[in-house]
Amino acid sequence: MMFTMIKLYAFLVLLTAISSYAQQASDITTGFGAPVSYKDASLTVGRGGPMLLEDTEFIDEMAHFDRERIPERVVHAKGGGAFGYFEVTNDITRYCAASLFSRVGDRTRIAVRFSTVAGESGSPDTARDPRGFAIKFYTQEGNWDLVGNNLPVFFIRDSILFPSFIHSQKRHPSTFLHDADMQWDFFTSRPEVTHMLLYLFSDRGTPDGFRFMHGFGVNTFKLINATGHHVYCKFHYLSNQGLRNLTAKVARQLQVDDPDYSLRDLYNAIKSKKYPSWTLYIQVMTEAQALNSSFNPFDDTKLWPEDVYPLIPVGRLVLNENPTNYFQDIEQIALSPSRMVPGIKPSPDRMLQGRLFSYPDTQRYRLGPNFLQIPVNCPLHVRNYQRDGPMSYNNQGDSTVYHPNSAADSLNVSERAGVLSPAYFVNGDVSKYDNGGEDNFSQAANHYQNVLDEGGRVNLVKNLGSALSSASEMYQRRALDMFGNVSPDLKARLQRKLGLQ
Ligand code: HEM
Incomplete structure (x- = not known):
C-alpha cells in the first residue's frame, strides 16, 4: 500500500513538472x-518613484530594442524577396561544369531579393530606378550569387566611378534633397551612361512590380567546362509572366x-500560389x-547582339515560398557577385572586378x-580554418x-x-586607362531607332523631359548635346x- 502511494506521489510530481514545463515553454522570457x-x-x-537599475528585465528589453536596426544597404536599401528553386531544363555542361547545371531535372534551392537602388529602405518601390534582381543558389559546391538588375546594361564601366555616381543620385549633402543638378552634372560628364538612360527613362524604368520584369547579370562572367576550357558568358533570366510596366503617371500615384x-x-502572388517564374538563359562568347x-565584351554598357550570340536556355527559376521573417531572411541576406562556385569565374570586366571587393x-x-x-x-557545407x-x-x-597540418582531420x-x-x-602596362570615351552612342542609337517603337520614343522624351526640367539650363543643354x-x-x-532654342 505504502509503495503504491509513493508511486502515485512520484507520478503526480512528474505530471506537475511536465505541466509547469509546458507552461514555461509559452511564458515570455528575457x-x-x-x-x-x-x-x-x-x-x-513606489507608484510615482524612479526606476531601478536592478530591473534587469527592463534593461534586457530596452537594450535589445536600442540595437534593432542594422545599417541599411548603402544602395538597394528597399527590397523584398522570396525562396524557391532552380530547375535545369537544358544541358549546358559543354560550357560549364558548375554542379548545379550537371543534370537536366536537378533542382537547387534559391533565395531571391528584389530591390530599388537609390531610395532609402522606407522609400516607394515604384520609383523610376533600376530594380535589383539578385539570386542566391544553395549548390552542393557552395553558394553562387547572381546579383543582377532588371535592365541589361549599366551606367558606367569603371568601378572607381561608382561611389561618385551613387552620391550624385542620392541626397545633396547640404539640402538633403535629391538634386537634379547633381544627377545631370554626373550624367552629362560621363556620356557612357547614355545607353542605360534610354532604358531607365523608357517605360522599363517603372516595372509593374517585381514579377513582370526580366533579370540580367549585366557583367560578363567566364564559364569553365570539365576539361578546363572557358567561354565568356552573360546571364539573362526572362519573366514567364511577360513584361509589364507602369506609366509614369500611375507609378507616381502609387508612390x-x-x-x-x-x-x-x-x-500576395506567392501567398495565393501564383508562383512567378523566370527562364534562365546564357549567351556565350569564345x-x-x-x-x-x-x-x-567586358564593357557593361554594351549588349551582346543576340543574332551573333543567341540566348541558350538553361533552366527555370520558380519562387514558391514567402519568407517567414523579413529581417531574418531578406534584410540579412548578403548577395555578392564574388560568391562563385567551381565552373564560374570572373572576366576582366572592370565593373565586375570592383564589385568583387565591394559587396x-x-x-x-x-x-x-x-x-x-x-x-x-x-x-550547405562549410569546413575551413576560419x-x-x-x-x-x-x-x-x-x-x-x-x-598545412598532419592531423587526422586534415582537409583536402x-x-x-x-x-x-x-x-x-x-599582360599590359600598368596604368589608369580612362575608358569613358569608348563608343558611347552606337548601341544607344540602335535602341532609339530600332528597339523603341513610336509610343516608346514619345514616353522616353516625356520622361526625360520631366526629369531634366528640374535641372539648371546649363545641364539641360549639356544633356541635349x-x-x-x-x-x-x-x-x-x-x-x-x-522649351529651349
Ligand atoms: C562597381 C559597381 C558596383 C558597386 C561598387 C556596387 C556596390 C554595391 C553595394 C555596396 C551593395 C550593397 C550590398 C549589401 O549591402 O549587401 C550593392 C547592392 C546591389 N547591387 Fe551593386 N554595385 C555595383 C554595380 C552593380 C551592378 C552593375 C549591378 C547589376 C548587375 C548591381 C546590382 C546590385 C544589386 C541587385 C544589389 C542588391 C543586392 C541585395 O538584394 O541585397 N550593382 N551594390
Missing part, C-alpha cells in the same frame, strides 16, 4: 531565457497611395570571338564578419585550426576545383519639350 515576472510595468520605488506596391504584389569583337566588404560592416554563418547566407570573431555561431568545434584541397581554375594569361549623339530627332524632341 533574452537569456528566464521567465519575465511582469510585462506591463517597470520596477519603480503616394501604396509605397510598398511591389513588395505587396510579390508577397576567347577568339572576344579578341575579334567589334565592341568591348563582401560592405557586408562585413553591415552584418559583421561572421555574416556567412547567418542561416540565410550559410552554405575561426572566432563576433557572433561566431559555427566555430567548427575542436577541429584543427591551421593549414579539391582536385576538381583546381581543374576548374585553369591558369590564364594577362549628349542625346543629340544618339539621334538628332531625340535632341529636337527634347529641345521642344524643354
Whole structure:
C-alpha cells in the first residue's frame, strides 16, 4: 500500500513538472531565457518613484530594442524577396561544369531579393530606378550569387566611378534633397551612361512590380567546362509572366497611395500560389570571338547582339515560398557577385572586378564578419580554418585550426576545383586607362531607332523631359548635346519639350 502511494506521489510530481514545463515553454522570457515576472510595468520605488537599475528585465528589453536596426544597404536599401528553386531544363555542361547545371531535372534551392537602388529602405518601390534582381543558389559546391538588375546594361564601366555616381543620385549633402543638378552634372560628364538612360527613362524604368520584369547579370562572367576550357558568358533570366510596366503617371500615384506596391504584389502572388517564374538563359562568347569583337565584351554598357550570340536556355527559376521573417531572411541576406562556385569565374570586366571587393566588404560592416554563418547566407557545407570573431555561431568545434597540418582531420584541397581554375594569361602596362570615351552612342542609337517603337520614343522624351526640367539650363543643354549623339530627332524632341532654342 505504502509503495503504491509513493508511486502515485512520484507520478503526480512528474505530471506537475511536465505541466509547469509546458507552461514555461509559452511564458515570455528575457533574452537569456528566464521567465519575465511582469510585462506591463517597470520596477519603480513606489507608484510615482524612479526606476531601478536592478530591473534587469527592463534593461534586457530596452537594450535589445536600442540595437534593432542594422545599417541599411548603402544602395538597394528597399527590397523584398522570396525562396524557391532552380530547375535545369537544358544541358549546358559543354560550357560549364558548375554542379548545379550537371543534370537536366536537378533542382537547387534559391533565395531571391528584389530591390530599388537609390531610395532609402522606407522609400516607394515604384520609383523610376533600376530594380535589383539578385539570386542566391544553395549548390552542393557552395553558394553562387547572381546579383543582377532588371535592365541589361549599366551606367558606367569603371568601378572607381561608382561611389561618385551613387552620391550624385542620392541626397545633396547640404539640402538633403535629391538634386537634379547633381544627377545631370554626373550624367552629362560621363556620356557612357547614355545607353542605360534610354532604358531607365523608357517605360522599363517603372516595372509593374517585381514579377513582370526580366533579370540580367549585366557583367560578363567566364564559364569553365570539365576539361578546363572557358567561354565568356552573360546571364539573362526572362519573366514567364511577360513584361509589364507602369506609366509614369500611375507609378507616381502609387508612390503616394501604396509605397510598398511591389513588395505587396510579390508577397500576395506567392501567398495565393501564383508562383512567378523566370527562364534562365546564357549567351556565350569564345576567347577568339572576344579578341575579334567589334565592341568591348567586358564593357557593361554594351549588349551582346543576340543574332551573333543567341540566348541558350538553361533552366527555370520558380519562387514558391514567402519568407517567414523579413529581417531574418531578406534584410540579412548578403548577395555578392564574388560568391562563385567551381565552373564560374570572373572576366576582366572592370565593373565586375570592383564589385568583387565591394559587396563582401560592405557586408562585413553591415552584418559583421561572421555574416556567412547567418542561416540565410550559410552554405550547405562549410569546413575551413576560419575561426572566432563576433557572433561566431559555427566555430567548427575542436577541429584543427591551421593549414598545412598532419592531423587526422586534415582537409583536402579539391582536385576538381583546381581543374576548374585553369591558369590564364594577362599582360599590359600598368596604368589608369580612362575608358569613358569608348563608343558611347552606337548601341544607344540602335535602341532609339530600332528597339523603341513610336509610343516608346514619345514616353522616353516625356520622361526625360520631366526629369531634366528640374535641372539648371546649363545641364539641360549639356544633356541635349549628349542625346543629340544618339539621334538628332531625340535632341529636337527634347529641345521642344524643354522649351529651349
Ligand atoms: C562597381 C559597381 C558596383 C558597386 C561598387 C556596387 C556596390 C554595391 C553595394 C555596396 C551593395 C550593397 C550590398 C549589401 O549591402 O549587401 C550593392 C547592392 C546591389 N547591387 Fe551593386 N554595385 C555595383 C554595380 C552593380 C551592378 C552593375 C549591378 C547589376 C548587375 C548591381 C546590382 C546590385 C544589386 C541587385 C544589389 C542588391 C543586392 C541585395 O538584394 O541585397 N550593382 N551594390
